[in-house]
Amino acid sequence: xxxxxxxxxxxxxxxxxxxxxxxxxxxxxxxxxxxxxxxxxxxxxxxxxxxxxxxxxxxxxxxxxxxxxxxxxxxxxxxxxxxxxxxxxxxxxxxxxxxxxxxxxxxxxxxxxxx
Amino acid sequence: xxxxxxxxxxxxxxxxxxxxxxxxxxxxxxxxxxxxxxxxxxxxxxxxxxxxxxxxxxxxxxxxxxxxxxxxxxxxxxxxxxxxxxxxxxxxxxxxxxxxxxxxxxxxxxxx
Numbered sequence: 001x002x003x004x005x006x007x008x009x010x011x012x013x014x015x016x017x018x019x020x021x022x023x024x025x026x027x028x029x030x031x032x033x034x035x036x037x038x039x040x041x042x043x044x045x046x047x048x049x050x051x052x053x054x055x056x057x058x059x060x061x062x063x064x065x066x067x068x069x070x071x072x073x074x075x076x077x078x079x080x081x082x083x084x085x086x087x088x089x090x091x092x093x094x095x096x097x098x099x100x101x102x103x104x105x106x107x108x109x110x111x112x113x114x115x
Numbered sequence: 116x117x118x119x120x121x122x123x124x125x126x127x128x129x130x131x132x133x134x135x136x137x138x139x140x141x142x143x144x145x146x147x148x149x150x151x152x153x154x155x156x157x158x159x160x161x162x163x164x165x166x167x168x169x170x171x172x173x174x175x176x177x178x179x180x181x182x183x184x185x186x187x188x189x190x191x192x193x194x195x196x197x198x199x200x201x202x203x204x205x206x207x208x209x210x211x212x213x214x215x216x217x218x219x220x221x222x223x224x225x226x227x
Contacts (some may be wrong), residue, residue: 033215042221043205043207043219043220044218045218046116088158092216100174101146101148101211102160103148103209104160106157107157110178
């Protein structure tokens with residue numbers, strides 16, 4: 001079983017719709033969860049971080065975390081063509097209460113928002 | 116967040132040669148990381164570089180192939196040694212900043 005799995009893509013949504021990206025992880029000690037956006041030919045850009053169960057909203061983005069189900073998701077409301085990119089889910093394992101720093105990435109989901 | 120730069124941004128190298136990639140941060144950071152992103156793939160951690168100690172390598176990566184230096188809190192280098200076409204990838208450095216991790220622009224390496 002992969003440590004971090006994302007829903008298979010590519011995902012195509014019309015402009016203005018909600019895009020839903022999902023991620024599951026296997027290690028129960030994982031404490032920090034991140035969503036990165038990566039445009040073609042660019043490096044990953046951090047768009048959301050979440051550490052506790054529930055929802056976290058930032059503009060059009062909402063991250064949802066359910067540690068019991070080992071599940072984290074990203075919702076993009078009012079999707080725009082400029083949101084077309086690969087979205088990477090990343091999980092940070094923290095050992096012994098200190099920052100371990102190691103990020104494990106999912107395989108990424110390609111999102112296309114069409115006008 | 117910290118501003119991270121990498122040199123070179125891209126390079127084409129012949130097999131059997133080595134390339135050293137530099138990563139510079141505009142602020143002092145404790146932990147720096149080196150990742151590899153092979154074509155069409157996600158990111159894989161190569162090693163963690165802490166100032167004043169040996170780098171910690173992930174499974175599948177060895178110091179002889181990917182030697183790392185971390186001379187101070189704002190700079191690190193990754194060398195890709197004795198390159199083969201399979202080393203063609205994007206190499207990214209990143210830093211821990213307030214419990215979050217930020218990436219440099221990457222170095223696109225092509226080995227012919």
